[in-house]
Amino acid sequence: MQYLIRFTQLHETFRLAEIKALAVLAGVDLKIISYSDESPFCLVEFPSDEAARAVIERSILAQSVYEHWGTAETLDDLHATIKRDTAHLWPLYAEPSFKISIDSYRGSRSQKQKVALINSFSYLAFKGPILLSSPDNEFTLFEKWALEPIPEKKLPSPLQVYFGRLISHSARDLINTFDLKKRDYISTTSMDSELALVTANIALAGPGKLFYDPFVGTGSFPVACAQFGSLVWGSDIDGRSMRGAGGKKSLFGNFQQYGLEKFLGGVFVSDLTNTPVRKARILDGILCDPPYGVREGLKVLGCRDPEKDVRSVERGKLMYRDPAFIPPKKPYSFIAMLDDILNFATDMLVDNGRLSFWMPTANDEDQEIAIPTHPCLEVVVICTQVFNKWSRRLITYRRLPDSDVDVAALALRKKQEDQASGRSADDLNPFRRHYFRGFKSEQELDAVTRETTQLQT
Amino acid sequence: MKVLSLNFLTCAVKTCKTQSTSYPLHPKDAELVQDDIELNQDFLINLLPRIDWTALSTTATELGFPALPPTPPTSEELRADAKTLRDLHSLLLETQMVEGKLVCASCGHEYAVREGIANFLLPSHLV
Numbered sequence: 001m002q003y004l005i006r007f008t009q010l011h012e013t014f015r016l017a018e019i020k021a022l023a024v025l026a027g028v029d030l031k032i033i034s035y036s037d038e039s040p041f042c043l044v045e046f047p048s049d050e051a052a053r054a055v056i057e058r059s060i061l062a063q064s065v066y067e068h069w070g071t072a073e074t075l076d077d078l079h080a081t082i083k084r085d086t087a088h089l090w091p092l093y094a095e096p097s098f099k100i101s102i103d104s105y106r107g108s109r110s111q112k113q114k115v116a117l118i119n120s121f122s123y124l125a126f127k128g129p130i131l132l133s134s135p136d137n138e139f140t141l142f143e144k145w146a147l148e149p150i151p152e153k154k155l156p157s158p159l160q161v162y163f164g165r166l167i168s169h170s171a172r173d174l175i176n177t178f179d180l181k182k183r184d185y186i187s188t189t190s191m192d193s194e195l196a197l198v199t200a201n202i203a204l205a206g207p208g209k210l211f212y213d214p215f216v217g218t219g220s221f222p223v224a225c226a227q228f229g230s231l232v233w234g235s236d237i238d239g240r241s242m243r244g245a246g247g248k249k250s251l252f253g254n255f256q257q258y259g260l261e262k263f264l265g266g267v268f269v270s271d272l273t274n275t276p277v278r279k280a281r282i283l284d285g286i287l288c289d290p291p292y293g294v295r296e297g298l299k300v301l302g303c304r305d306p307e308k309d310v311r312s313v314e315r316g317k318l319m320y321r322d323p324a325f326i327p328p329k330k331p332y333s334f335i336a337m338l339d340d341i342l343n344f345a346t347d348m349l350v351d352n353g354r355l356s357f358w359m360p361t362a363n364d365e366d367q368e369i370a371i372p373t374h375p376c377l378e379v380v381v382i383c384t385q386v387f388n389k390w391s392r393r394l395i396t397y398r399r400l401p402d403s404d405v406d407v408a409a410l411a412l413r414k415k416q417e418d419q420a421s422g423r424s425a426d427d428l429n430p431f432r433r434h435y436f437r438g439f440k441s442e443q444e445l446d447a448v449t450r451e452t453t454q455l456q457t
Numbered sequence: 458m459k460v461l462s463l464n465f466l467t468c469a470v471k472t473c474k475t476q477s478t479s480y481p482l483h484p485k486d487a488e489l490v491q492d493d494i495e496l497n498q499d500f501l502i503n504l505l506p507r508i509d510w511t512a513l514s515t516t517a518t519e520l521g522f523p524a525l526p527p528t529p530p531t532s533e534e535l536r537a538d539a540k541t542l543r544d545l546h547s548l549l550l551e552t553q554m555v556e557g558k559l560v561c562a563s564c565g566h567e568y569a570v571r572e573g574i575a576n577f578l579l580p581s582h583l584v
Contacts, residue, residue, distance in 0.1 A: 208503040231500075233462065235577075242574060252573070262494045262550070266458025268466070270577035274584060276469040276568075278480060282507040301584045309581070316580030323569060327578045 066164025
C-alpha cells in the first residue's frame with residue numbers, strides 16, 4: 001500500500017537514512033517510490049497501517065505519515081484520481097467524525113480559500129460530524145508551491161497537490177523535550193537534541209539494547225538512546241565533563257531531569273587507547289561525536305616525549321595513588337583516533353551492531369578527509385550537515401558477521417603499522433590545521449605570506 | 458555505576474589484558490546504594506548471554522550478595538524462575554557502586570570510584 005511521508009525540510013540527507021533505519025528496527029518492509037532532497041513529500045510502500053505507524057512514530061525528521069489517496073499537478077486532476085482510485089474506501093469513513101486540513105508547503109492560503117478547497121471534496125460524502133480537535137479520521141490536502149522569494153510573483157496555483165488520510169504523527173515533540181536550552185547541564189560541544197535523537201535512531205537504539213559513547217561529554221547521545229529504552233554507558237578522558245558542578249549540573253543530573261536514570265549503566269573516566277572495557281562482542285551500538293581538536297584538545301594518555309619527560313614519569317610512579325594526581329597526556333592524531341574507534345567497534349559490536357560517529361571535513365575536495373574503513377565494518381549510510389567552509393558527516397557502519405569479513409583485507413590491515421608521525425596538534429590533525437587557516441588552499445596561503453613579507457620590507 | 462558495569466570492565470593496563478587474573482576487578486571498601494527499578498523480564502533475558510557468569514559470581518560474593526548458581530540459567534529457566542530473576546535484577550541493575558576502589562589482581566593497580574564514577578586513567582609508566 002502506498003503511504004505519503006511528510007518530512008521536515010531540514011537535514012535532508014539524514015531523512016531517508018533515519019526512515020530506513022527505523023524500518024530495520026521495526027522489522028518492516030519499506031520501499032521508497034519517490035523521494036527528493038528538495039521536497040518534504042515522499043511516497044513509500046509499507047505493508048500495512050501498523051507498519052507505517054511503527055516506523056514513523058519514532059521518527060524525528062518526519063512529521064507524519066498518511067495513507068496516500070492521490071497525487072496530481074492540478075486540483076482537478078487530484079479529484080479525478082481520488083474518484084477513480086479510492087471510491088471503495090469512502091464508505092469506511094462516512095460515519096465517524098472527521099476533519100480535512102490544508103498544508104501548503106512554501107505557500108499560504110487565506111481562510112476563505114481554505115474553506116473553498118475543503119468544500120471541493122464534498123463528493124466524498126462524509127456524513128460524520130466535523131471535529132477540529134481529535135477527530136476519528138483526519139485528511140490533509142498538501143500543496144507544494146514553487147520557491148519564489150517575491151510573493152507578488154507567485155504562480156496562481158501550486159506545482160503539485162497530494163491527498164491522504166493521517167496514520168500517525170512522528171516523535172518530533174521529543175526535540176522540544178530534550179532541547180539544550182532547557183537542559184540543566186550542557187557544554188560547548190553538546191550535540192543538539194534533534195541530531196542526537198536522529199543519530200540514536202540511525203544507530204538502531206531500542207529497548208533492551210546496550211549502547212556506549214566513548215566521548216560522552218555531558219551525555220547528549222546516551223540520553224537520546226536511553227529515551228528509546230537502551231541501557232547506556234559512557235566514558236570520557238576528562239572526568240570534569242561528566243561530574244560537572246554536581247547535583248543537577250552533571251551528566252547524572254541530565255538523566256534525572258528526563259527521568260531516565262534507570263537506563264544509565266554507568267560512566268567512567270578513561271581513554272580509548274587504554275580502555276578498561278572488556279574485549280567481548282556485547283554492545284549493540286556505539287555512538288559518538290569524537291573531539292575534532294578545534295574546540296577541545298585531542299589528547300591521549302602518555303608523555304609527548306618520554307626521554308625529555310623522565311621526571312614526570314618518575315613523579316607519576318610516586319604520585320599516582322594520590323587522588324589529586326592528574327596523569328600526563330599527549331596530542332593524538334586525528335586519523336589514528338578514527339582508526340582506534342573502528343578497531344574498538346570491531347572488537348565490541350555484536351553482529352549487525354552499529355557504529356555511528358560524527359566526523360568533520362573541509363568542503364574543498366583537496367582538503368577532504370577520507371571516510372575511514374575497516375574490513376569488519378560495512379558503511380551503511382553517510383549523512384552530511386554542511387556549514388560554511390566545512391561539514392560534519394555522520395558515518396554509520398554495520399558490524400559484519402565474521403563469516404562475511406574479507407580475511408585477506410583484515411590480515412593486511414593488521415600488518416600496517418600506525419604511521420602517524422609528528423608531535424604538534426597541527427601535524428597530527430589535518431582538520432584542525434585547515435580550520436585555523438580558514439580552509440585556504442596552499443597557493444592562497446603562499447600569496448598571503450608573500451604579501452605580508454612585501455609589506456614588511 | 459551499576460554492578461552490571463563491573464562485568465564489562467577490566468584492567469586498563471595493556472599487559473594485564475592477556476592475564477586471566479585481571480578480570481574481574483575486585484571491589485574494595487565498596488559503598489553500595491540500592492535503587493528501586495521496575496523489573497523487566499525481557500531485558501534481563503536479553504542481557505544474560507552477554508554476561509560472564511564466572512566473573513559475576515565472583516563480584517556478587519565479594520560485594521556480599523548470596524552466592525549465584527554455579528552455571529548460568531538458560532533463558533527458559535530464567536523466565537520460569539521468579540526468584541532468580543528478582544535476585545539478578547536487584548544485583549545487576551538496582552545496585553550501584555558509588556564509592557571505593559576497583560583492584561586488578563594481576564598488577565595490583567587500584568582504580569578509584571568517586572560519586573559513582575570510576576577513574577581508569579593511567580600514569581605514564583603504565584601506558
